[in-house]
Amino acid sequence: MDDSLDLEFAVTYRHRIFFTEGAFASGNRVLADLFAGAKVIPIVDAGLANSRPGFAAEVAAYGKAMGVHFTRQPLVLTGGEAAKKDSAVVKAALAAIEADKICRHSYVLAIGGGAFLDAVGFAAATAHRGVRLVRMPTTTLGQGDAGVGVKNGINTFGKKNFTGAFAVPAAVVNDLALLASLDARGLRDGLVEAVKVSLLKDPVFFANLEKESALLAAGNIPAIGRAVRRSAELHAKHIAGNGDPFELGSARPLDLGHWAAHKLESMTNHRLTHGEAVAVGLALDLICARELGLFGKAETERSLNLLVALGFRIYAPEMHLDGGAPMLAGLEEFREHLGGQLTLVLPTAIGKSTQVHEMASAVVRKAADELRARDQQPCVARS
Numbered sequence: 001m002d003d004s005l006d007l008e009f010a011v012t013y014r015h016r017i018f019f020t021e022g023a024f025a026s027g028n029r030v031l032a033d034l035f036a037g038a039k040v041i042p043i044v045d046a047g048l049a050n051s052r053p054g055f056a057a058e059v060a061a062y063g064k065a066m067g068v069h070f071t072r073q074p075l076v077l078t079g080g081e082a083a084k085k086d087s088a089v090v091k092a093a094l095a096a097i098e099a100d101k102i103c104r105h106s107y108v109l110a111i112g113g114g115a116f117l118d119a120v121g122f123a124a125a126t127a128h129r130g131v132r133l134v135r136m137p138t139t140t141l142g143q144g145d146a147g148v149g150v151k152n153g154i155n156t157f158g159k160k161n162f163t164g165a166f167a168v169p170a171a172v173v174n175d176l177a178l179l180a181s182l183d184a185r186g187l188r189d190g191l192v193e194a195v196k197v198s199l200l201k202d203p204v205f206f207a208n209l210e211k212e213s214a215l216l217a218a219g220n221i222p223a224i225g226r227a228v229r230r231s232a233e234l235h236a237k238h239i240a241g242n243g244d245p246f247e248l249g250s251a252r253p254l255d256l257g258h259w260a261a262h263k264l265e266s267m268t269n270h271r272l273t274h275g276e277a278v279a280v281g282l283a284l285d286l287i288c289a290r291e292l293g294l295f296g297k298a299e300t301e302r303s304l305n306l307l308v309a310l311g312f313r314i315y316a317p318e319m320h321l322d323g324g325a326p327m328l329a330g331l332e333e334f335r336e337h338l339g340g341q342l343t344l345v346l347p348t349a350i351g352k353s354t355q356v357h358e359m360a361s362a363v364v365r366k367a368a369d370e371l372r373a374r375d376q377q378p379c380v381a382r383s
């Protein structure tokens, strides 16, 4: 006789994000309270360690002063996209987790950019089937988006994030002081995710970004801190409140502009950062939305002008490579990554969006042509 058991159970998650300035200053209790006597292995992005001399000593001194049980001096590993290109960083992190006897009641403290957190987070998610992870994003993109999420992963078989895991971190700690060592490009990158999420969810935030665009473009840290703070909140609230934190459906409601961005990142061999590629992908999707009659002409201009005012270039010559075919292949790759039906999010107003399930190549090509024309006459884009 056929037989079956069908059991249902629910697990509650807590997604905690702390905002502070100077997390490693003696007296700052955020990390000390989080770890509360447990063992912690600190793993740091080499890009951060190199541009902030003395950082390892700062971490060690904090541990001593605040009674945090760090198992070693911070382990410094490769950061940036190189951290995700193969399994070397994941393996090095796993080896250290094993050597330091980090158990499911101890912590991995990962400090670095979004790519670094993706890789070290994957190691933490798989060691002992998941040890506790505290993420400390150190880029604007990390603090406003990548670092406050629940996804980890590295690229395999030439595919972005092919090997990875969903895992809710024990906590995220956003330390504004850690952004100080970023260059102009690094400071700007995260702003595009702020524009994206404001377009999807919050017209007031969008207007604030417009108002502060000169300060933001000039790399003003307090203004960047405000933009990143609201971006983090909108991203995290979406994850916690939108019903699909682990992306079981076919939609990715926050990924406006990302199908083309992911493709352009790999087509440019990461000449474009994730943020720069999203700026181009966003511009492309906005024009497609306008062409489809979903998004107004004036709103499209406002949005493109904001991207340009923040210092983003909204065209990449690679869009026209081989008549646009390689970039268009990104649509199918985007569908494949999620499975199921192609689902793209497009804006219908500033702060509102809808989903579409097809995108004609002709519309994308037309939008790419328009971006090329605007790029050749920058005054048009700024008018």
Ligand SMILES: NC(=O)c1ccc[n+]([C@@H]2O[C@H](COP(=O)([O-])OP(=O)(O)OC[C@H]3O[C@@H](n4cnc5c(N)ncnc54)[C@H](O)[C@@H]3O)[C@@H](O)[C@H]2O)c1
Binding pocket: 045, 046, 047, 048, 051, 078, 079, 080, 081, 084, 112, 113, 114, 115, 116, 118, 138, 139, 140, 141, 142, 145, 146, 147, 149, 150, 151, 152, 178, 179, 180, 181, 182, 183, 186, 189, 273, 274, 275
């Ligand atoms: N997991 C997610 O949900 C998610 C979401 C969005 C993006 N991402 C991923 O995040 C990655 C992009 O992250 P990113 O924009 O943070 O860039 P990144 O991690 O590539 O870092 C950029 C560079 O800055 C260096 N760096 C980091 N912090 C620094 C600091 N404070 N001072 C000086 N240098 C510093 C890094 O070493 C690297 O060289 C992409 O791989 C993207 O796919 C992940």
Ligand SMILES: [Zn+2]
Binding pocket: 145, 193, 258, 274, 278
């Ligand atoms: Zn992104």
